Amino acid sequence: MNETIAALATPPGRGAIAIVRCSGPEARAIAARVFRSREPLRDRAAVYGEILDLDGAVIDRGLALAMDAPRTATGEDVVELHVHGSPVVARETLRALFRAGARPAQPGEFTRRAFLNGKLDLSAAEAVADMIDAETRAGARAAAANLAGALRDAVGGARAGLGAILEELAGSIDYPDEVPEPPRSGVAATVAAIDGQLAELERDWERGRLVREGMALAIVGPPNAGKSSLLNGLLGEERAIVSEIAGTTRDVIEERVVVDGVAVRIVDTAGLRASDDRLERIGIGRAEQALAGAALALVVVDGSRPLDDDARAILERTRARPRIVLFNKADLGRAAFETRDVRDADALSGSAHAAETVAAVRAAIGAAALGGEAPDPGRPHLASARQAAAVARGRDALAQARATLDRGDPLDLVAPDLVAAVAALGEITGAAATEAILDGVFARFCIGK
Ligand SMILES: Nc1nc2c(c(=O)[nH]1)N(C=O)[C@@H](CNc1ccc(C(=O)N[C@@H](CCC(=O)O)C(=O)O)cc1)CN2
Ligand SMILES: Nc1nc2c(ncn2[C@@H]2O[C@H](COP(=O)(O)OP(=O)(O)OP(=O)(O)O)[C@@H](O)[C@H]2O)c(=O)[nH]1
Numbered sequence: 321m322n323e324t325i326a327a328l329a330t331p332p333g334r335g336a337i338a339i340v341r342c343s344g345p346e347a348r349a350i351a352a353r354v355f356r357s358r359e360p361l362r363d364r365a366a367v368y369g370e371i372l373d374l375d376g377a378v379i380d381r382g383l384a385l386a387m388d389a390p391r392t393a394t395g396e397d398v399v400e401l402h403v404h405g406s407p408v409v410a411r412e413t414l415r416a417l418f419r420a421g422a423r424p425a426q427p428g429e430f431t432r433r434a435f436l437n438g439k440l441d442l443s444a445a446e447a448v449a450d451m452i453d454a455e456t457r458a459g460a461r462a463a464a465a466n467l468a469g470a471l472r473d474a475v476g477g478a479r480a481g482l483g484a485i486l487e488e489l490a491g492s493i494d495y496p497d498e499v500p501e502p503p504r505s506g507v508a509a510t511v512a513a514i515d516g517q518l519a520e521l522e523r524d525w526e527r528g529r530l531v532r533e534g535m536a537l538a539i540v541g542p543p544n545a546g547k548s549s550l551l552n553g554l555l556g557e558e559r560a561i562v563s564e565i566a567g568t569t570r571d572v573i574e575e576r577v578v579v580d581g582v583a584v585r586i587v588d589t590a591g592l593r594a595s596d597d598r599l600e601r602i603g604i605g606r607a608e609q610a611l612a613g614a615a616l617a618l619v620v621v622d623g624s625r626p627l628d629d630d631a632r633a634i635l636e637r638t639r640a641r642p643r644i645v646l647f648n649k650a651d652l653g654r655a656a657f658e659t660r661d662v663r664d665a666d667a668l669s670g671s672a673h674a675a676e677t678v679a680a681v682r683a684a685i686g687a688a689a690l691g692g693e694a695p696d697p698g699r700p701h702l703a704s705a706r707q708a709a710a711v712a713r714g715r716d717a718l719a720q721a722r723a724t725l726d727r728g729d730p731l732d733l734v735a736p737d738l739v740a741a742v743a744a745l746g747e748i749t750g751a752a753a754t755e756a757i758l759d760g761v762f763a764r765f766c767i768g769k
């Protein structure tokens with residue numbers, strides 16, 4: 321029999337209410353030892369009463385919410401104690417439950433039990449963690465879609481399609497005289513269509529990851545170009561020191577903003593130039609690192625004067641990578657902007673001090689992040705590297721099957737590849753998940769989830 325587990329379900333720290341959750345076959349019996357009320361606990365009803373420690377001292381007065389298996393989040397008997405939101409009270413309540421027979425829950429153990437009891441598939445369990453981690457509305461909505469089963473249904477459809485072919489093949493292999501082979505062209509068409517759906521999931525994966533995890537952006541350029549001024553403009557606060565002294569920013573400064581629903585980690589950096597100053601050189605080294613680690617470079621140069629060697633160098637170096645170029649200080653003149661290279665045809669000209677320029681830079685960041693179109697958060701999507709790897713393996717198997725079909729080999733030779741594809745896709749929903757896969761998925765959960 322499963323042990324009964326307990327953990328704090330709300331964040332540690334002070335709050336209005338703290339919820340301690342207990343799940344397992346003994347949940348009701350354990351709760352009865354620590355909770356005293358006039359009316360008895362009833363399924364799905366909140367009951368007011370006293371939370372007691374085992375010596376009978378009252379820890380708090382609060383609500384107990386009992387939910388009976390199997391109609392609960394975990395599929396087991398659940399009792400929640402809703403107490404006043406003091407870390408001390410929450411800890412004492414939890415300790416009373418442990419003394420009464422519960423054991424501390426492992427990270428993700430509630431959700432793992434929900435999975436094992438068929439309350440959610442593995443893609444939905446991952447969506448639970450994604451929802452908790454979401455930093456943007458789009459990220460939360462995307463998680464909600466997979467929590468509701470969008471990916472499970474998409475993957476389930478693909479597996480069912482492959483399963484139907486396998487069934488037909490099996491019939492003709494077992495009873496070659498009675499059951500005709502399915503038409504070759506039909507098999508090829510179905511495999512191609514399913515592979516197409518999987519390819520679409522793969523394409524969306526990178527973009528979806530951007531929505532969930534955010535994008536790293538480095539502001540780079542020569543000293544004094546206005547990089548820190550632009551950071552402050554994008555943040556709407558005077559975060560970084562701005563001065564007319566070239567070499568003001570020494571260390572990297574990292575901040576987050578949300579642009580078009582994408583969380584962007586902006587790193588402001590030291591101006592790039594040849595320098596003999598030891599400290600400045602360290603800062604420039606960090607700027608180089610930030611540039612190397614960024615998905616998008618925001619290159620700021622002084623556009624009011626002809627380009628100097630430092631400006632030319634950074635424009636040249638970032639030419640082949642995703643970037644936005646701002647010819648800054650347009651209020652002082654547009655000398656460099658007017659003689660700019662055709663390669664910078666889409667460069668912006670403006671002033672880091674002007675709201676319109678900051679808005680134009682934001683729009684350019686949003687466009688660069690999403691390629692112009694925001695992904696529809698309601699669609700099924702791959703949400704983890706684990707899921708993407710399973711799709712990639714499934715597609716490899718389908719590629720083998722298609723090669724077999726193209727060569728004109730006997731039709732039954734595709735069966736092992738289709739079986740492999742079905743198994744790979746099964747890892748996504750957990751229909752075919754090993755203990756190791758489950759450990760990997762639930763390792764990223766927090767205790768109490
Ligand atoms: N107080 C509280 N709020 C919470 C949770 C919780 O555990 N406690 N959850 C923790 O994750 C989430 C809700 N998860 C839940 C999932 C299923 C069921 C449930 O009763 N399922 C039944 C009935 C389904 C239905 O009527 O559609 C079932 O599956 O049979 C309840 C909560 C978010 N809010
Ligand atoms: N006129 C004008 N001045 C600007 C503009 N943007 C920035 N400045 C000024 O240019 C100077 C340098 O700005 P910063 O934002 O510190 O430049 P930076 O690129 O961060 O410089 P370092 O940190 O030294 O590399 C400051 O005096 C700013 O007020 C602009 O668009 N127009």
Ligand SMILES: [Mg+2]
Pocket residue numbers: 547548549560561562568569589590591
């Ligand atoms: Mg600066």
